[in-house]
Amino acid sequence: MIKKKLTKSTKKSYSPFEKRKIVEEVRSGFYTLKQSRKKYIFSKTIFCKWNRWYFKIRLLRHFKPKLFLTMKKAKQSVDELKKQLLEAQAQIDKLQLKNTALETMINIAEKQLNVDIRKKSGSKQSKN
Secondary structure: OOOOOOOOOOOOOOOHHHHHHHHHHHHHOOOOHHHHHHHHOOOHHHHHHHHHHHHHHHHHHHHOOOHHHHHHHHHHHHHHHHHHHHHHHHHHHHHHHHHHHHHHHHHHHHHHHOOOOOOOOOOOOOOO
C-alpha cells in the first residue's frame, strides 16, 4: 500500500472586497497578472473567474439598460397603441355610418326628384 502524505491545503479564501481589489489592481495596470499572482498566491483560472465576476457585478450594470425600465416602456407603448387602435376603430365605424347615411339620402333624393345626382363615370363637366 502506498501512503500519501497529508498536506495542508494552500488555498486561501478571499473576501469579495479582496477579490475586487486584486482585479482592480491588475485592470488599472498597478500590477501585472504575474506580479499579482506572486503577491497574493492564486491561479490564473481563479483570476479569470474573479475578473468575469467583477465585470458582471461592477461594470455590466453601467453598459446595459435596466430591463425593468425597458419592459415598463414597452408596456406603456403597447397600451398607447391599443388606445390608438380603439380610437381608429371608433372613427372607422363613425365614417362608415356617415357614408351609409349619405348613400341613403342620395338614393331617396334620386327617387323622389327623378334627378340623377351621382356623377356618371364618363360624363364631361358642363362649361359655364
